[in-house]
Amino acid sequence: MxxxxxxxxxxxxxxxxxxxxxxxxxxxxxxxxxxxxxxxxxxxxxxxxxxxxxxxxxxxxxxxxxxxxxxxxxxxxxxxxxxxxxxxxxxxxxxxxxxxQAGGLERIVVAASGLHHYDLEMANPVSVLSGEELSRKTEPTIGETLKSLPGVHSNYYGPVAASPILRGLDGPRVRILSNGLDTADVSRIGPDHAISADAITTEQIEVLRGPSTLLYGSGAVGGVVNVVDNRLPRQLRPANTQIETRYGSGADEKTAALAHDGGQEQVAWHFDGFKRKTNDYDVPDFTNDEGENSDKLANSWLDNSAVNGGLSWITDKGLLGFSIGHIDSEYGIPGHHHHAEHEEEHEGEEHEEEEGHQEAGVFARVKQDRYGLAGELYKPFAGVETLSFNSALTRYQHHEIEDGAIGTSFKNDSIESRFTAEHETFAGWHGVVGYHLQNSDYQAIGDEAFTPDTKTDSHALFVLEERSFGEVTAQLGARIEQVQYKASGIEFEHHHDDEAEEQHAAENVKNDFTAGSLSAGLVWNFQPGYNWALSVSRSERAPSAAELYSNGAHIATQTYELGLAYALDDDGEISKSASDIKKEVANNIDLTLRKFEGDFTFTYNLFYNKVDDYLYMQDSGLTMADLDAHEDEGHEEDPDHAHEDEEFAIFQYRQQDATLYGAEFAMAYQLTAEQELELFIDSVRAKLDNGGNLPRIPPVKTGIGYSYSAQDWSASLDWTHYMKQNRIAEGESSTGSYQILDFAFSYYFNLSDLDLTAFAKANNLTDELGFVHSSFIKEDAPLPGRSFTLGLKARF
The missing domain is CATH 2.60.40.1120 (Carboxypeptidase-like, regulatory domain)
Known part of the structure; x- marks a missing residue:
């Protein structure tokens, strides 16, 4: 149902x-x-x-x-x-x-903290992009928007699909949220699937690094990215409208966005929307893994739009609000292209290019409808400060289209609700208790349906508490979660002849997991403007449905993926696994030192994460051609595609203990009232305990930035250096170093009743050729080349 x-x-x-x-x-x-x-x-x-x-x-x-x-x-x-x-x-x-007074860091309320914490008083490290900084760094994907933050990288499947990597972890270990609830797309199933949330109309994006499982589920052992907008108004605001337009030369990008907020008496409303269109991205001249030279990233065009609206009733007793959002997006998928066709396409006019997108290669067509309902009651009865709920119903559909026909369809209908009661101080402790419900119905049909139809039900209880002891604040939390998967159409024997199919009928499979998580933290304001923060946690994660039941060719990763539920012998015979499936257990320690007052501020994070039964994909040494009774059936109409598929290596999910550790440092120095200098560096080391490195771990990243802010204008210059990554997994190639230089300029002026900002950006000024080590298609998808963006924002 x-x-x-x-x-x-x-x-x-x-x-x-x-x-x-x-x-x-x-x-x-x-x-x-x-x-x-x-x-x-x-x-x-x-x-x-x-x-x-x-x-x-x-x-x-x-x-x-x-x-x-x-x-x-x-x-x-x-x-x-x-x-x-x-x-x-x-x-x-x-x-x-x-x-x-000038100087010091701005305290920002972190919506994802659960207890209205400011970023500077949390035990776990957190970064927030908002205001002009968010506008300056906004890219078409969330991963590329956030990649300059300490501890954050991007898995970069071209500019069209890039998810954030937090401290070397991504996929199902990082929760992507929209206003505190899962985006409910299929971006964690494959790296070529774009995140449905967009930064262009958001107010802030929060990145919680380290385990954040207590509020958001067992999948958040790596961290949480929360995209916050005002689509469901939670406050009465004076009428305010913002319109933004921008043009980018690197992909002939044309973007327009609008956001409007208003309120009257006890009613608040919100509306926002955007439209973005690009052609294929310019890249520095490079030679791909097939020996072809190009200065374009083939099949990297975008055509997406969204509209969102909300209405709330707000009084001194609380609020009740409803929101609705619709996304309509198409984008090319790099790596699925036919090179010759693509080159011919770009010899024509722009409108011919757009008409030729369907002929050039595989592209995705995404539609999502999302309905939200939220409410808060202030002091509903004695002992309770706030009683609240937040719910979202999401219907997501994703078609991958090749030669004008649908090749694969992904659908996900989901509902998520969180109910919380924030109690008043009792015996010195103030906190929140809650219940979290998630249900999803996932379907995949077609050539790349390597994961079966799966229904997921999750129920959880959680508690967060804190208490101050003078200058020390203690934070405690716990969560117990029950996850159930019901997968249909599982075939544990891999045969392709009619006789075998009759003997091995499809099965319905059910798996249940109970995951418990605990955390403790201390924040010590040992002197004005400084604090130490220590966080210790033990977080259990149930394997995702894809990690359990995958069984098929995954074109995006150019591998054949086989889940934990299967066994594979040396002859390529697939059968049902007799091994126990274990939960992944992350034991994490975070130590943070902050200075947040004065002209010189900094944040220093050290982390150590010992993960028992870490889930990863291991090369089996076999290819699809080695699968028992593989006779290329089902690919007769496309023999070239079938041949490519046979070359795919078979990777199977395994479990083994792993260790991840590293450091993040960020500092800012206010040289004068107008000038500021910033510096950051982050690193992560990730390896299996019995030897070997984890794959696609980002390299050390360091950067320096200079900004000048005058009364009518501001400018910034940012340089980021990505070091060589040669600590690689078996079968992985090393990636060379590169550096990116960006420049931004804004001019503020008024015209009648309009508050205007004209801005210009220059990305990758030196036209540096850079390959992203954490990308599955790094040899085929370098970072965009030199690009100039012009834009205008108007507020009234």
């Missing part, structure tokens, strides 16, 4: 009933002005109601208006300034005037 909105929650009825009987709102309307030490307005300063979701941004004159409960505490922050906490009295009548 397909999920429906009726399953979202009986809690929604409870919230609605409370709202229907409550009295007129008692929120205060607070007005204020945010200035710097010279009395100049600070535009885009963030004003946040501490411990709640409500926040607004100051306008160009530094003014803000916010609705907040009586006797609340406001947190005022801005990039490049020390922040302030202001207690608001119920009798407050005068306008607030807040002055922020």
């Amino acid at each position: 397909r999920p429906s909105l009726f399953q979202l929650s009986p809690v929604a009825l409870l919230v609605a009933s409370v709202f229907s009987t409550q009295v007129q709102a008692q929120n205060m309307t607070i007005q204020g002005l945010v200035l710097d030490s010279d009395g100049q307005a600070i535009e885009q300063a963030r004003v946040h109601v501490h411990g709640r979701q409500q926040y607004v941004y100051a306008d160009k004159d530094g003014r803000f208006t916010i609705q907040a409960p009586a006797d609340s505490e406001l947190h005022i922050s801005a990039k490049g300034y020390g922040d302030q906490f202001i207690k608001v009295s119920a009798t407050q009548t005068n306008q607030l005037t807040v002055q922020l």
Whole structure:
């Protein structure tokens, strides 16, 4: 049975009933002005109601208006300034005037933290991209947008599909969230599948490095990426509209985006949308693994769009909101192309190129509809501070099309709900308890359907608690999760003749796992502007459905993948495995030192992750041609494709103990009020305990940046160096070093009632040829070459 909105929650009825009987709102309307030490307005300063979701941004004159409960505490922050906490009295009548001192790091509320934590008070390392920095680094994929952050890399399946890698971990070990709930796409099934979330209309992107399993499930042993927008409004905002257009020379990119927020009395609304279109990306001249020369990344075009909207009822008792979103995307898949056809295509006019995309190679057509429902009740009864729920129903469809016909279809219908109760301080402890539900119905049909149809049900209980002991804050958490897989159509014998198929009928298989996770953390503010943070966790992960049941050729990775549920002998015979399937257990230690006040700030992270029964793919030494009774059946109409498939090596999922450790360092120095210098470096070492390295582990990355901010303009210059990676797994090739130089410039001005920003970017100024070690198609997909982007943003 397909999920429906009726399953979202009986809690929604409870919230609605409370709202229907409550009295007129008692929120205060607070007005204020945010200035710097010279009395100049600070535009885009963030004003946040501490411990709640409500926040607004100051306008160009530094003014803000916010609705907040009586006797609340406001947190005022801005990039490049020390922040302030202001207690608001119920009798407050005068306008607030807040002055922020230059220097120090901006504290940012991390929506994915679970307890409204600021990034600088979390035991686990976290990075947040927001505001102008997010706009400057926005790329068509989340992986490429985030790859400059310490500890973050990209698996880069060309510019069209790139997922983030956190400390050497990706795929099912990294949860990609949209406003705290899974994106529910199929990006973790294969690297050629794009993440459905997009950065162009978001407000901030949060990256939690290290195990984040307590709130988000056993799959998050590597970390969490949370894409935060305002599609389901959680605060009343003055009417505000932002329009952005940009053009990029490297792929003839044309992008337009719009976001609008507004509110009146107790109703808040939001709308956003974007349209992006590119041709194939320019790359520096290179020779691919077939000996062909090219200055284009074949089949790397994009044509995608999205619209989102939401409506909320907000009072001093809480909120109730609904959102809806639709994604419609097409993109070429590098590595699936016919080179000659592609070269002929680019000899024609632009419109001929676009019409020829279907002829040039395989492309993906993605559609997703997502419906959200959320509510919060403030102080519903004694002992409970906030009762909340957040739910999403997602229907996702992904077709891969070759020669005008659908070759493979992926579908995923899912529903996810999280219910939490944040209790008031009891015996010194403040925290949240909750229940987390996830159901998905995944189907794959066609040539690349290497994973069977699978229904997944997950139920979990979790608790997060914290308590302050003077300058030390202790954070504790636990989660117990039950995961059940029901896979259909499994054939444990690999034969292709009719007689064998009659003897070995398809089976329905069920697997159950119970995963438990524990964490403990300490944050010690040992002197003003400094803190130490220590986090220790034990996180269990149930294998994903793909790791269990994969059995087929995966064109994207150019391998034949075989899951843990199967056994493979030396003669290429596939049968049902008699071995026990174990949970993956990550034992992680994180140590962080931060300095966050003054002109000189830094963050230093050290981590050590000992993983028992780590799941990875191991080369069996066989190819598809070695499979028992393999006679190329089913490929007669495409003999070239069949021949290529026979050359694919058979990789089988194995379990073995592994160790990952490394360091991340980031610093910023405010040279003057206008000038800032930044430096970062990250590294990760990942190896199997019985010898050998894990595959596709990113190299050491280091970078330096300089920025200048004047009253009417700003500029930045960033240089990033990726070192050579020669610590490689068996069968893997080393990757040379490269460096990328980027430049950005913004000019701020007003035209009538419009607040305008004109910007220009130059990426890879030196036209450096770079290959991404963590990419499955690194020899065929170098990074984009020199590209210039021009854009204009208007706010009114």
